[in-house]
Amino acid sequence: MNWxxxxxxxxxxxxxxxxxxxxxxFLVLLSIFFFVLVAGLALGSVVVWxxxxxxxxxxxxxxxxxxxVWSIVPLIICIGVFFWGLHGWLQYTVxxxxxxxxxxxxxxxxxxxxxxxxxxxxxxxxxxxxxxxxFIMTSEDVLHDFFVPDMRVKADIxxxxxxxxxxxxxxEGLHHATCAEYCGKGHSDMSAKVYVDTPEKYAKWVAEGxxxxxxxxxxxxxxxxxxxxxCETCHTLDGSRLAQGGPTWKGVFGKMEKAGDGKEYKVDENxxxxxxxxxxxxxxxxxxxxxxxxxxxxxEREIRALIxxxxxxx
Amino acid sequence: MSLAxxxxxxxxxxxxxxxxxxxxxxxxxxxxxxxIMYLVSVLIAFLxxxxxxxxxxxxxxxxxxxxxxxxxxxxxxxxxVFTLHGAIMVFLFIIPSIPAALGNFVLPLMLGAKDVxxxxxxxxxxxxxxxxxxxxxxxxxxxxxxxxxxxxTPYSTSTQGAVGMMTMAVxxxxxxxxxxxxxxxxxxxxxxxxxxxxxxMPLFVWGMYATAVIQVLxxxxxxxxxxxxxLERVMKIGIFxxxxxxxxxxxxxFFWFYSHPAVYIMILPGMACISEIIPTxxxxxxxxxxSIAFSSVAIALIGFLVWGHHMFxxxxxxxxxxLFSFLTFxxxxxxxxxxxxxxxxxxxxxxxxxTPMVYALNFLLLFAIGGLTGIFLGALSTDVHLTxxxxxxxxxxxxxxGGTVIAFLGAIHYWWPKMTGRMYNETWGRIxxxxxxxxxxxxxxxxxxxxxxxxxxxxxxxxDQFQQLHAFSTYGSWILGxxxxxNAVGLIVSLFNGIKAxxxxxxxxxxxxQTQSPPIKHNFHDQPVLDRLPYDYRRPIETELEVK
Numbered sequence: 001m002n003w004x005x006x007x008x009x010x011x012x013x014x015x016x017x018x019x020x021x022x023x024x025x026f027l028v029l030l031s032i033f034f035f036v037l038v039a040g041l042a043l044g045s046v047v048v049w050x051x052x053x054x055x056x057x058x059x060x061x062x063x064x065x066x067x068x069v070w071s072i073v074p075l076i077i078c079i080g081v082f083f084w085g086l087h088g089w090l091q092y093t094v095x096x097x098x099x100x101x102x103x104x105x106x107x108x109x110x111x112x113x114x115x116x117x118x119x120x121x122x123x124x125x126x127x128x129x130x131x132x133x134x135f136i137m138t139s140e141d142v143l144h145d146f147f148v149p150d151m152r153v154k155a156d157i158x159x160x161x162x163x164x165x166x167x168x169x170x171x172e173g174l175h176h177a178t179c180a181e182y183c184g185k186g187h188s189d190m191s192a193k194v195y196v197d198t199p200e201k202y203a204k205w206v207a208e209g210x211x212x213x214x215x216x217x218x219x220x221x222x223x224x225x226x227x228x229x230x231c232e233t234c235h236t237l238d239g240s241r242l243a244q245g246g247p248t249w250k251g252v253f254g255k256m257e258k259a260g261d262g263k264e265y266k267v268d269e270n271x272x273x274x275x276x277x278x279x280x281x282x283x284x285x286x287x288x289x290x291x292x293x294x295x296x297x298x299x300e301r302e303i304r305a306l307i308x309x310x311x312x313x314x
Numbered sequence: 315m316s317l318a319x320x321x322x323x324x325x326x327x328x329x330x331x332x333x334x335x336x337x338x339x340x341x342x343x344x345x346x347x348x349x350i351m352y353l354v355s356v357l358i359a360f361l362x363x364x365x366x367x368x369x370x371x372x373x374x375x376x377x378x379x380x381x382x383x384x385x386x387x388x389x390x391x392x393x394x395v396f397t398l399h400g401a402i403m404v405f406l407f408i409i410p411s412i413p414a415a416l417g418n419f420v421l422p423l424m425l426g427a428k429d430v431x432x433x434x435x436x437x438x439x440x441x442x443x444x445x446x447x448x449x450x451x452x453x454x455x456x457x458x459x460x461x462x463x464x465x466x467t468p469y470s471t472s473t474q475g476a477v478g479m480m481t482m483a484v485x486x487x488x489x490x491x492x493x494x495x496x497x498x499x500x501x502x503x504x505x506x507x508x509x510x511x512x513x514x515m516p517l518f519v520w521g522m523y524a525t526a527v528i529q530v531l532x533x534x535x536x537x538x539x540x541x542x543x544x545l546e547r548v549m550k551i552g553i554f555x556x557x558x559x560x561x562x563x564x565x566x567x568f569f570w571f572y573s574h575p576a577v578y579i580m581i582l583p584g585m586a587c588i589s590e591i592i593p594t595x596x597x598x599x600x601x602x603x604x605s606i607a608f609s610s611v612a613i614a615l616i617g618f619l620v621w622g623h624h625m626f627x628x629x630x631x632x633x634x635x636x637l638f639s640f641l642t643f644x645x646x647x648x649x650x651x652x653x654x655x656x657x658x659x660x661x662x663x664x665x666x667x668x669t670p671m672v673y674a675l676n677f678l679l680l681f682a683i684g685g686l687t688g689i690f691l692g693a694l695s696t697d698v699h700l701t702x703x704x705x706x707x708x709x710x711x712x713x714x715x716g717g718t719v720i721a722f723l724g725a726i727h728y729w730w731p732k733m734t735g736r737m738y739n740e741t742w743g744r745i746x747x748x749x750x751x752x753x754x755x756x757x758x759x760x761x762x763x764x765x766x767x768x769x770x771x772x773x774x775x776x777x778d779q780f781q782q783l784h785a786f787s788t789y790g791s792w793i794l795g796x797x798x799x800x801n802a803v804g805l806i807v808s809l810f811n812g813i814k815a816x817x818x819x820x821x822x823x824x825x826x827x828q829t830q831s832p833p834i835k836h837n838f839h840d841q842p843v844l845d846r847l848p849y850d851y852r853r854p855i856e857t858e859l860e861v862k
Contacts, residue, residue: 010767020695031686038682041657042675051666057598058662059852067605070654078643081693088695093632142469143562145702149768152699156628160556163629180702180770182462185389188773243390
């Protein structure tokens with residue numbers, strides 16, 4: 001049955017996921033049974049008792065026994081399924097005390113994660129394997145929903161209050177988190193990478209951050225940051241302009257841009273750095289001041305890499 | 315007997331041609347004409363909502379949203395299109411579809427009445443519907459809306475677009491719905507033919523009655539909620555927006571307090587139609603009349619207590635979540651009872667497969683899937699994974715389209731001879747119905763799989779792993795569309811060259827088949843008498859039905 005489970009539900013990232021999947025598979029089998037019953041009776045009747053002119057039909061108005069059976073049997077099954085679902089859900093609602101706590105701040109359209117030690121990341125989060133992790137989440141604007149399909153958990157994120165999800169990951173590697181509550185233009189691009197690391201890898205990551213940049217070319221690494229940090233939600237690389245977006249990066253480096261204050265500025269390293277850390281300072285005329293600050297969300301290395309990447313977009 | 319007396323009158327005069335001219339239609343208080351005007355209006359809404367649906371599927375055909383190298387729509391447009399698809403289908407099509415169009419036409423006939431209890435209120439209700447529809451169109455033209463049909467705050471209080479106009483359109487449409495409900499309740503209480511007790515009413519009437527109760531009780535909550543939403547948007551009164559002391563989850567409670575019962579406003583009429591079609595084409599009495607009637611009422615009542623199952627992951631109280639899950643399982647039981655009653659009705663019947671019966675079979679199979687997949691979403695742990703994914707999209711399409719719309723299509727064919735006096739072409743009707751079945755399953759079965767694999771709903775961009783399933787779903791939508799077009803053409807063509815229908819082409823037992831087709835303005839020449847209980851086939855029925 002494992003292949004069926006994986007085929008229907010995708011990879012499982014935790015023991016809890018297996019529990020959910022067991023109920024799911026049971027319900028699939030139950031549904032197939034009842035569907036075959038209904039379809040068989042309906043289509044069988046059509047075939048067996050197809051129309052013949054003048055044939056009389058029996059006048060059967062009810063049958064108490066039968067009606068009790070098809071009321072009570074489904075009721076018992078339903079109550080059983082209710083308790084099975086409740087059993088799993090109770091586990092989903094209560095995180096263990098020793099869980100690693102990560103704060104999540106969601107906003108259009110990015111995920112910011114903050115670790116207890118103050119480490120902050122954007123659109124990616126590293127967690128150690130076989131250790132429960134609890135996400136305490138809030139939103140800065142509209143509703144969002146943190147959904148990790150491999151872990152079979154999700155929870156809405158509501159401005160003005162905290163909601164939480166937790167899981168105990170058992171499968172190393174990359175899992176996806178995604179926004180499951182509609183939040184506008186960038187809703188479907190609002191995703192985060194959830195890396196489940198071995199304890200050694202995790203310790204190393206906490207100490208130095210990721211090492212993906214070491215093996216990538218400046219163009220590759222820049223593109224990786226452009227996609228993973230959410231730049232692509234607003235800035236294009238092909239010269240086009242997105243609605244409610246910012247200036248394209250194509251050919252922008254070295255250009256003279258007119259800001260909202262009427263002065264012209266050269267787009268150089270310092271201008272880009274300022275635009276990342278303090279985006280409201282010199283907004284190009286004709287664009288809205290809507291970019292969030294990335295202060296504290298990008299490492300120095302990453303800012304430098306993005307500047308290099310913009311230089312490469314000729 | 316009225317059938318005999320009908321022959322003494324000029325059978326060529328009927329409600330369609332007794333008064334002439336557009337003015338006679340616009341000022342009519344004849345429930346049949348109002349029903350026809352509703353029918354035309356909701357079918358236009360269905361067409362519009364359907365075009366949006368096809369556009370959505372087309373945009374999702376591939377991850378680049380292109381057809382022949384052209385991008386179909388941007389993310390912003392996509393968000394507007396799926397919002398309009400949902401809003402139009404729910405508020406302008408499905409909710410008024412069966413009650414206001416077919417219910418208006420059939421309900422008084424079934425009761426042996428001349429008209430509904432308040433004919434002028436009926437016309438007023440239609441004009442409110444038209445006003446609401448025009449306001450909705452104005453909202454579409456004036457910037458559109460991108461909130462989703464659910465109008466969740468704080469997105470809906472902060473986004474651009476014609477949210478105010480659209481919510482007020484829904485407000486007006488709500489009153490149209492309430493007035494229809496009030497009218498039907500009064501009609502059922504006061505205008506039943508002599509000798510027709512509550513348990514001699516056709517089950518369609520029971521379904522309409524249960525629906526009307528929900529319309530009257532639940533709709534005001536939506537109206538008030540949308541007014542509050544508008545006030546929040548315009549005046550920042552701080553009810554739903556957390557930034558000024560409100561609570562976004564409160565909006566969801568209000569919204570679903572209406573919109574879950576609204577699901578039953580949509581499905582109960584569908585069930586009501588099926589309860590008419592199946593006995594007629596099986597020529598056998600309905601099995602379990604009382605349990606079907608009572609389960610309609612039970613669904614209407616318990617349906618008010620399960621709204622929180624839309625909100626298991628919303629941050630609502632956890633105790634409430636558990637209770638809502640339990641109650642949700644209870645409301646599943648009456649629906650199951652109905653399905654088994656219909657199956658038992660077919661058992662040992664004398665079954666012919668005219669288009670309405672083909673649609674009734676479609677309904678049984680599709681609604682079974684819709685109902686069974688509801689169990690996945692009622693159970694707490696599986697719901698957490700599946701909610702807000704394509705699994706939910708597939709589930710409610712199986713219930714709303716596979717249930718209500720399919721029943722509506724079957725019922726249009728069923729009452730077509732009565733409404734128009736013409737028989738449609740049976741071959742094309744059946745071909746359309748089968749194509750709709752195939753297309754529907756192709757479109758939405760794939761979406762269950764996408765959902766269980768974690769594809770969230772309302773997504774413009776998607777991971778490559780879902781590409782094949784999305785493409786498959788889009789191909790299905792073309793088959794579905796083709797089936798609907800074939801049915802539409804078949805019906806329209808029959809208006810011009812269909813053979814004339816007699817009073818009772820199918821051999822139905824309810825009172826609407828005792829008057830000529832189409833009926834005269836006042837329905838019956840004489841007060842009809844209940845000389846046969848509904849679905850009683852022990853005595854032969856005068857019918858023109860010739861099975862080919």
